[in-house]
Amino acid sequence: MRDLLLATTNPGKIKEVSVILANIPLRLRTPADFGLNLSVVEDSESYAGNAYLKASAYAAATGLPSLADDSGLEVQALGGAPGVHSHRFSPLPSATDHDRCQYLLKQLSAYPRPWKARFICAVLVCGISGELLRAWGECPGEIIPEFRGENGFGYDPIFLLEGQNKTMAELNDFDKNQLSHRARALQSALPALNLFARGII
Amino acid sequence: MRDLLLATTNPGKIKEVSVILANIPLRLRTPADFGLNLSVVEDSESYAGNAYLKASAYAAATGLPSLADDSGLEVQALGGAPGVHSHRFSPLPSATDHDRCQYLLKQLSAYPRPWKARFICAVLVCGISGELLRAWGECPGEIIPEFRGENGFGYDPIFLLEGQNKTMAELNDFDKNQLSHRARALQSALPALNLFARGII
Numbered sequence: 001m002r003d004l005l006l007a008t009t010n011p012g013k014i015k016e017v018s019v020i021l022a023n024i025p026l027r028l029r030t031p032a033d034f035g036l037n038l039s040v041v042e043d044s045e046s047y048a049g050n051a052y053l054k055a056s057a058y059a060a061a062t063g064l065p066s067l068a069d070d071s072g073l074e075v076q077a078l079g080g081a082p083g084v085h086s087h088r089f090s091p092l093p094s095a096t097d098h099d100r101c102q103y104l105l106k107q108l109s110a111y112p113r114p115w116k117a118r119f120i121c122a123v124l125v126c127g128i129s130g131e132l133l134r135a136w137g138e139c140p141g142e143i144i145p146e147f148r149g150e151n152g153f154g155y156d157p158i159f160l161l162e163g164q165n166k167t168m169a170e171l172n173d174f175d176k177n178q179l180s181h182r183a184r185a186l187q188s189a190l191p192a193l194n195l196f197a198r199g200i201i
Numbered sequence: 202m203r204d205l206l207l208a209t210t211n212p213g214k215i216k217e218v219s220v221i222l223a224n225i226p227l228r229l230r231t232p233a234d235f236g237l238n239l240s241v242v243e244d245s246e247s248y249a250g251n252a253y254l255k256a257s258a259y260a261a262a263t264g265l266p267s268l269a270d271d272s273g274l275e276v277q278a279l280g281g282a283p284g285v286h287s288h289r290f291s292p293l294p295s296a297t298d299h300d301r302c303q304y305l306l307k308q309l310s311a312y313p314r315p316w317k318a319r320f321i322c323a324v325l326v327c328g329i330s331g332e333l334l335r336a337w338g339e340c341p342g343e344i345i346p347e348f349r350g351e352n353g354f355g356y357d358p359i360f361l362l363e364g365q366n367k368t369m370a371e372l373n374d375f376d377k378n379q380l381s382h383r384a385r386a387l388q389s390a391l392p393a394l395n396l397f398a399r400g401i402i
Contacts, residue, residue, distance in 0.1 A: 047402075048332075048333075048402075074401075118401075120396075120401060120402075122402075131249075131332070131335070132249075133335055133336075133337065134334055134335045134393075135334075135336075135392075136334065136392060136393040136396050136402055137392070138392075138396055138401065184392070188389065188392045188393065191336075191337060191338070191339075191385070191389045192335075192336065192337040192389065195321075195337050195339055200275075200319075200321060200339065201248075201249075201321075201323075201337055
């Protein structure tokens with residue numbers, strides 16, 4: 001069975017990816033299996049570029065094909081910001097997720113609601129000689145001014161999913177694995193991941 | 202509406218791709234619209250590498266995001282040959298499709314049937330600053346020793362699709378757009394192509 005390294009040390013993300021890839025005959029490895037925790041500078045101006053930086057760094061360090069993702073929140077009224085800078089979107093030097101949400105809400109307060117927004121995710125697999133597959137997922141919704149739900153992280157508590165009366169932080173694991181931008185990116189990668197598992201790509 | 206250049210001068214391929222992408226709000230352009238017919242050397246050792254060479258060459262020449270594919274036939278008894286060399290698989294200097302089929306059948310005559318095989322296709326879109334999406338498709342089947350059907354090209358007349366009593370050359374356009382390796386690669390690229398059409402990637 002072929003190995004695939006999940007190029008993340010985030011336990012929640014490892015669990016989420018493991019569940020979505022459960023039916024693909026791959027042996028999923030984690031950086032902890034190799035005592036690794038690389039500090040990758042994610043300074044690309046695109047989601048796919050940042051996912052590539054992570055996946056290729058872990059592939060080089062382990063010799064194993066590695067899967068990474070990068071995602072961001074794009075708010076229409078802010079011209080798509082914070083986008084690829086979502087994780088660093090705050091003037092505070094050591095901002096928490098809650099700080100970043102508060103900062104976003106402050107920026108939005110000058111604009112009329114609804115504050116339309118979307119999460120975007122790029123997923124990439126790199127082998128040691130380069131990229132093997134790339135997939136995309138999107139989750140549309142809007143930003144709301146109150147915090148709802150305890151699951152997830154980042155902007156999840158203030159992101160209301162389109163067509164659901166739930167924020168991303170109110171979704172249970174099962175629903176999140178169907179609806180989230182990362183789940184949708186991984187789902188659209190499943191045909192290619194099946195080829196990968198069988199050694200075809 | 203965003204432009205997408207189909208990086209091929211093969212009229213059959215242009216038609217096939219146009220039908221599969223019919224519901225995506227994109228203005229499909231062809232090299233003929235620009236009086237272009239680039240001679241791209243496809244010397245990569247991977248399908249995705251060759252698709253990248255074509256897509257990036259047309260993107261550089263036109264400034265437009267460009268879609269290219271590369272495909273090959275992999276025969277199990279021959280260890281995956283002709284694979285990425287499918288188009289050049291013949292000792293004859295100016296071999297026709299029929300010559301290549303005959304040459305393949307001669308190679309296979311030493312092996313017991315069934316001669317299991319698969320077509321593989323990589324589809325790639327490149328913008329002027331690099332790759333935007335990559336998708337994969339596969340069509341399983343077997344090589345048969347007689348020529349059947351008039352459609353398609355290459356190895357299509359001697360490739361019997363798994364689960365169908367038809368060769369690739371016996372499929373009508375509608376079935377080919379569901380079942381072929383290229384159709385499957387394009388179908389798995391549809392979510393990403395929708396994001397592309399809306400300017401998100």
